[in-house]
Amino acid sequence: MSSPSSLDRSMSAALLRRQQISSFRSLTLAPQGSIDFSSNDFLSLSASASFRASFQRELSRIAHAPLGSGGSRLLDGNSVYAEDLEVDIAGFLQGKAGLLFNSGFDANSGFFACVPQPGDVVVYDELIHASVHEGMRLSRAGRTLPFAHNDVGALEAVLRELVDGDQLVRDGKRNVFVAVETLYSMDGDLAPLQGIVDTIERVFGGGNGYLIVDEAHSTGVYGDMGRGLVCELGLEEKVFARLHTFGKALACNGAIILCSPLVRQYLINYARTLIFTTSLSLPALAAVRAAFTLLWNGDTRDAQDRLHSSIKHLHNQLSRLTSTANCVLQNSDQNNTPIVSVLTPKPRLLAKYLQDRLYLVRPIVYPTVPRGKERVRICVHSANTHEEVDGLVARIGEWVEQEEKAAAVTDMKANL
Ligand SMILES: Cc1ncc(COP(=O)(O)O)c(C=O)c1O
Incomplete structure (x- = not known):
């Protein structure tokens, strides 16, 4: 039997270390x-008869359309079906425009990797999802700063320090993005969204503070017909970009970023997680439409x-x-x-x-x-x-x- 390669030895040692510190992961x-x-x-x-029936109705309606997407959204992976779905979901969720991604992870990592411009700052809740960290890691932001979880006072302190210490921020020439979730998946608590919005408005009179809200866990759960927390609180106009994922309460896959038409166009040009990947296949899109049909019909x-x-x-x-x-x-x-x-x-x-x-x-x-x-x-x-x-x-x-x-x-x- 051949002896293990150096790579095998390194990986085995890493896995053993994880076992020793009780952080070994396995599929169950x-x-x-x-x-x-x-x-x-x-x-x-997921296992409801109503969702299954809605999905089957949607599949019969499009019975003769090609099942595969055929490529990236920018090449052969676009369709009238995908574009209509985006418009309909954005309309339902009261966003100006929407862009579909294959997952919430892709949406967050793609967004944060490209939207902050060179030198910009991202301020994030310390419990923000790994996908935002991934985006920040790849981004051209000059600084990424955490604030204490759900603590509006701590957010304000970080933002004030930025304004006081950075002429470009003070002059409105450097952008500051604030990244939060609505419902945090580990602590299960809701963000004080109104307080966060008020703080950003108070600190950034120049309008260079931008709030990005991840509604992964609140989609379907809060708001009239499950539109989410931002809609429930009437804060649609105060949020620069909103992420709704389809993999949780909606029992599908994929996600949509709600934003302005300009941001949508920018993402189409620069979000690598959109550009360099095959777009959602027709059955995946049909499942998303089937789920939203239940929502917007009040079902x-x-x-x-x-x-x-x-x-x-x-x-x-x-x-x-x-x-x-x-x-x-x-x-x-x-x-x-x-x-x-x-x-x-x-x-x-x-x-x-x-x-x-x-x-x-x-x-x-x-x-x-x-x-x-x-x-x-x-x-x-x-x-x-x-x-x-x-x-x-x-x-x-x-x-x-x-x-x-x-x-x-x-x-x-x-x-x-
Ligand atoms: C807050 C949050 N954002 C984004 C994601 C990623 O979404 P998806 O599962 O669609 O990749 C998750 C998934 O766990 C999440 O909890």
Whole structure:
């Protein structure tokens, strides 16, 4: 047998290091019969009869069109179907123009890589998604600066320091982009969007502060007919660009950036994640149209209402758990979000305890979250019944009690 190559040895060593620090990643499958408290399928569209029927109707309507996209959007991958879809989604979401991307990751990384001009500044919430980091890494921005998560005062301090310390920013000649999400996927909390908008307006009288909002987790969940948080708050005109992804509550793939026609044209010319990739195939586009058709016909209203009822119930039930060293609720002050984190030093053990009882939840460990912030993440869906929520919370309570008892026994033995 030949000895492992130097490359094999390096990769094996890197994987071993990950195992040693408990950050090894692997693909897993949900045990059959699990109750989903994990996926981003917030409206439970993925397996719904209504979405399947809408998709099949859309496929029959376009039965004779070519299935493949044929290339990049700039070459043979464009179609009347894609352009109409963009216009319809942008109209529904109250954006001036829209540009489809193959994924939210592509959209964010493509946008942040090309829109900030040389020397510009990107200020971002410290918990912003990896796709924005990817874009910033590739961008020509002179500086990228974090601000403390969801902290409007901290944002203002960073922006004021920029204005005070940089003549070009002060004169409105250097642009400052502020990148936030609406609903953060790990902490499950909503951004104080109105405060962020007010701060940017207050600091940048010259109009060179631009807000970019990622609605990945809020699409379908908030706003009339699931239009998202920016629409719910009436902030469409205050946001420079908005990202809506289709892979979460809409149960599809892909994403759209809502922006001005000029920004759209710029992205078509400079966003490498749009230019150098095959565009979405017809079945993928048809699925997106099928999902949006449900939204704009009001057919997801019931699911959205059920989701919010489940959210309320989950938060109520969880709030009855007593916080201990083994279990602290991350976002207990916000009770209207479908993502809740249970902070625990033993996320894998808690997740396994719940998974073994067919409650599908995931442990989230370093480096996805900082050390000391390890957790089990719970996502609730419109299809989760109140009884399922009760069962999940009861099992968490059981596990915490067992851990407390075990810790008390250990303490007692140590004191003997
Ligand atoms: C906040 C946020 N933005 C962007 C993305 C990327 O979207 P997509 O899954 O469509 O690539 C995700 C996905 O996890 C996300 O959570």
